[in-house]
Amino acid sequence: MDPKDNTSTASCESPVCVHNPHLDSLKDDILYHFSLGTGTHNLPAMFGDVKFVCVGGSPWRMMSFIKYIAAELRMEDPKSEYPNICAGTDRYAMYKVGPVLSVSHGMGIPSIAIMLHELIKLLHHSHCTDVTIIRIGTSGGIGLEPGTVVVTKQSVDATFLPKFEQVILGKTVVRNTDLDQSLAEELLQCSKELNQFETVIGNTMCTLDFYEGQARLDGAFCSYTETDKQDFLNRANEAGVCNIEMESSVFAAMCKLSGLRAAVVCVTLLDRLKGDQLSSSSEVLHDYQHRPQVLVSCYIKKQLKAKAARR
Amino acid sequence: MDPKDNTSTASCESPVCVHNPHLDSLKDDILYHFSLGTGTHNLPAMFGDVKFVCVGGSPWRMMSFIKYIAAELRMEDPKSEYPNICAGTDRYAMYKVGPVLSVSHGMGIPSIAIMLHELIKLLHHSHCTDVTIIRIGTSGGIGLEPGTVVVTKQSVDATFLPKFEQVILGKTVVRNTDLDQSLAEELLQCSKELNQFETVIGNTMCTLDFYEGQARLDGAFCSYTETDKQDFLNRANEAGVCNIEMESSVFAAMCKLSGLRAAVVCVTLLDRLKGDQLSSSSEVLHDYQHRPQVLVSCYIKKQLKAKAARR
Numbered sequence: 001m002d003p004k005d006n007t008s009t010a011s012c013e014s015p016v017c018v019h020n021p022h023l024d025s026l027k028d029d030i031l032y033h034f035s036l037g038t039g040t041h042n043l044p045a046m047f048g049d050v051k052f053v054c055v056g057g058s059p060w061r062m063m064s065f066i067k068y069i070a071a072e073l074r075m076e077d078p079k080s081e082y083p084n085i086c087a088g089t090d091r092y093a094m095y096k097v098g099p100v101l102s103v104s105h106g107m108g109i110p111s112i113a114i115m116l117h118e119l120i121k122l123l124h125h126s127h128c129t130d131v132t133i134i135r136i137g138t139s140g141g142i143g144l145e146p147g148t149v150v151v152t153k154q155s156v157d158a159t160f161l162p163k164f165e166q167v168i169l170g171k172t173v174v175r176n177t178d179l180d181q182s183l184a185e186e187l188l189q190c191s192k193e194l195n196q197f198e199t200v201i202g203n204t205m206c207t208l209d210f211y212e213g214q215a216r217l218d219g220a221f222c223s224y225t226e227t228d229k230q231d232f233l234n235r236a237n238e239a240g241v242c243n244i245e246m247e248s249s250v251f252a253a254m255c256k257l258s259g260l261r262a263a264v265v266c267v268t269l270l271d272r273l274k275g276d277q278l279s280s281s282s283e284v285l286h287d288y289q290h291r292p293q294v295l296v297s298c299y300i301k302k303q304l305k306a307k308a309a310r311r
Numbered sequence: 312m313d314p315k316d317n318t319s320t321a322s323c324e325s326p327v328c329v330h331n332p333h334l335d336s337l338k339d340d341i342l343y344h345f346s347l348g349t350g351t352h353n354l355p356a357m358f359g360d361v362k363f364v365c366v367g368g369s370p371w372r373m374m375s376f377i378k379y380i381a382a383e384l385r386m387e388d389p390k391s392e393y394p395n396i397c398a399g400t401d402r403y404a405m406y407k408v409g410p411v412l413s414v415s416h417g418m419g420i421p422s423i424a425i426m427l428h429e430l431i432k433l434l435h436h437s438h439c440t441d442v443t444i445i446r447i448g449t450s451g452g453i454g455l456e457p458g459t460v461v462v463t464k465q466s467v468d469a470t471f472l473p474k475f476e477q478v479i480l481g482k483t484v485v486r487n488t489d490l491d492q493s494l495a496e497e498l499l500q501c502s503k504e505l506n507q508f509e510t511v512i513g514n515t516m517c518t519l520d521f522y523e524g525q526a527r528l529d530g531a532f533c534s535y536t537e538t539d540k541q542d543f544l545n546r547a548n549e550a551g552v553c554n555i556e557m558e559s560s561v562f563a564a565m566c567k568l569s570g571l572r573a574a575v576v577c578v579t580l581l582d583r584l585k586g587d588q589l590s591s592s593s594e595v596l597h598d599y600q601h602r603p604q605v606l607v608s609c610y611i612k613k614q615l616k617a618k619a620a621r622r
Contacts, residue, residue: 020533029529032589060401088593090371091418107402108421110557114521120531158481168523169535169543170469208519210425212479218340220431221568222331224480232480246421257532278343282399 013129017259018121029125031118035088038125046085047126051099052300053119053133053260055112056292057247059084059093059104065136065293066095066102072297073098073304100300105247109208112247116254124258132183132261132303135251136292139204139243140214141268142233146280147197147288149295151184152204152264153240155248158213160205160239164249175253177206183263190298197291202242204264206249214244216276233272243268265292324440328570329432340436342429346399349436357396358437362410363611364430364444364571366423367603368558370395370404370415376447376604377406377413383608384409384615411611416446416558420519423558427565435569443494443572443614446562447603450515450554451525452579453544457591458599460508460606462495463515463575464551466559469524471516471550475560486564488517494574501609508602513553515575517560525555527587544583554579576603 023029028039036043054069056062063082070076075098085094092115095102103119105112123131141148154162155177164175184201191199211219215229236244248264255262267288269278278285334340339350347354365380367373374393381387386409396405403426406413414430416423434442452459465473466488475486495512502510522530526540547555559575566573578599580589589596 018531020528020530022528022533022537026529026588028590030588030590058401090369106417106419106422107425108417108419110419110519110521111417111422113519114418117522117530117532124531158478160481166523167469167519169526169539170471208421208424208478210421211428212477215480217331217333218337219331219428220329220435220565221428222333226333228480254531277337277341279339279341 014259016120016123016128016131017257018124019257023121029121031122033089033091033114034086034094034118034122036086036122043122043126047096047101047122048128049099050096050101050123050126050128051131053101053103053123053131054136054296055103055105055115055133056136057105057107057138061289062093062102062104063095066097066100068293069100069102069297069300070097072301073100099304108246109206109250113250113254116251120254120258133255134262134296135247135264135266136296137245137247137264137266138269138289139245139266140270140272141243142237142241142272144200144242144268144271145198146268146270147291148268149191149197149199149291150204150243150266150268151187151199151201152179152248152266153181153184153201154203155179155206155252155264156203156239156241157249158205158207160236160241164253166253176256177249177252178256179252179263180261183261187263187265187295187299190302191295194294194298196294199295200242203240204248204266205236205241205244207244207246210246214272218276230273244272265295267291325570327431327434327439327442328568329435330568334432340432342433344400344402344425345397345405345429345433347397347433354433354437358407358412358433359439360410361407361412361434361437361439362442364412364414364434364442365447365607366414366416366426366444367447368416368418368449372600373404373413373415374406377408377411379604380411380413380608380611381408383612384411410615419557420517420561424561424565427562431565431569431571444566445573445607446558446575446577447607448556448558448575448577449580449600450556450577451581451583452554453548453552453583455511455553455579455582456509457579457581458508458602459579460502460510460602461515461554461577461579462498462510462512463490463559463577464492464495464512465514466490466517466563466575467514467550467552468560469516469518471547471552475564477564487567488560488563489567490563490574491572494572498574498576498606498610501613502606505605505609507605510606511553514551515559515577516547516552516555518555518557521557525583529587541584555583576606578602
């Protein structure tokens with residue numbers, strides 16, 4: 001390795017920022033929902049080499065992703081064993097292969113926010129640098145063929161505005177939901193090279209509820225008509241919304257605050273203009289859910305290849 | 312059984328209400344996040360006898376609860392096997408013993424709301440009647456000895472008001488968070504009879520975030536001082552708030568809408584006036600988390616005994 005290049009890279013390294021002066025006065029930091037901590041685990045040794053973090057709702061999917069990316073990077077464990085690093089809790093699951101960390105986050109803004117607070121502290125305590133984080137999820141599409149992958153341009157709320165409202169000590173603070181546009185373009189380029197499924201860049205609506213919050217007609221409660229529903233989804237579509245999910249806004253806001261390069265890549269499981277129920281076969285849904293993994297895996301491989309070439 | 316009594320009971324039976332005219336036009340109803348459905352499962356046969364539903368965040372805890380209540384009701388499976396009824400998905404876990412259903416709901420309002428929409432439809436499709444539902448959870452206490460159990464009087468938001476704001480088609484609808492006061496009193500009475508741990512009735516604050524939303528000083532981000540934190544918690548306490556968690560408001564609102572008799576029973580894992588980190592040993596935390604189970608189990612046994620005596 002050229003020492004000059006190394007120095008030059010080091011000087012550009014981007015840390016993972018926390019914004020909390022109180023953390024310095026903590027003797028140990030217990031990451032309770034991961035069952036990890038600075039007093040009980042050597043976090044820099046465990047996570048210091050992490051460069052890519054992929055997060056998704058389902059623990060099974062994040063386990064399947066680590067197996068897939070391990071094979072793609074030719075870093076398979078010969079015994080196919082990928083231990084859950086958070087085995088001491090059932091709140092989240094976490095897996096690691098080389099520079100890739102895979103973490104589940106459950107469903108909804110509060111659930112992913114708890115995970116991100118502890119993940120950002122984990123990356124910070126581990127002295128990680130230049131970390132890219134990508135949410136690989138599922139969503140409902142608007143006017144797209146089911147199976148289409150959406151890379152989020154902006155995460156918008158249920159009034160189609162690109163903001164996240166965080167309540168702090170009872171007062172609402174508005175946070176920006178910008179994502180990394182160059183990363184989104186690079187992911188779109190990967191999809192073109194793969195040529196296996198349709199991928200688009202568009203706005204993603206993030207809601208606090210799956211049924212009434214997303215204008216579904218099949219929840220336990222529904223006080224609006226099919227026409228009201230279509231009108232709401234059409235207005236969303238006119239505002240550039242391609243898909244709807246439940247985590248992107250706080251994900252974008254928190255990653256931006258901590259200086260993480262972030263993207264949201266969600267497959268659409270159905271076209272919400274045509275229905276509400278997820279009635280496709282489990283094989284079809286499983287194939288759809290694999291698509292963001294294929295796309296992100298392609299991106300990570302390209303990045304690692306480019307980095308190796310620079311050495 | 313006296314047929315007259317039977318008729319008299321039948322006439323008082325309270326159904327589980329859905330409020331959605333669109334459900335009648337669905338051929339099948341797929342409860343996607345449970346991996347169950349009316350077209351694939353005989354729901355009345357599987358769930359028609361359910362009278363008590365206990366819900367909690369962690370799947371492990373809800374499995375441990377079903378084993379415990381099975382032993383308490385002398386309905387143990389000789390092989391100690393309690394299959395997860397939702398084994399086809401990892402979103403939620405569900406277990407059943409006799410008239411008791413135990414369901415996990417993950418963390419936060421959106422996660423429990425998805426589960427409740429599908430649970431209310433499940434109970435409705437199963438023609439269940441006279442169902443009592445109790446959330447058994449964990450929380451941070453305010454000015455209480457850790458391990459104290461709080462039965463919620465009212466669920467309040469981060470401004471200490473007893474309301475839940477549901478966003479429907481981009482518009483905010485305010486819902487009532489009343490819980491069943493007689494059920495809360497009956498649970499308090501059970502605790503007195505048990506005499507094993509302290510139980511109080513008080514208000515519960517329900518937040519959308521665990522760190523900044525609950526005035527913690529140990530998140531990735533914190534822009535306020537220790538004094539600001541103490542001031543917020545003291546104001547909460549003056550408003551009758553005994554503990555803080557993340558699901559009670561939507562739980563209260565949805566159960567009220569569907570006519571379910573509902574209670575929230577949460578143990579306090581720490582006193583937030585004295586700290587933020589969950590640093591007690593896992594044995595102590597485990598013991599605390601068992602307390603709501605003991606209390607609710609005592610209540611269920613009393614109810615079943617009273618019902619048997621009426622026959």
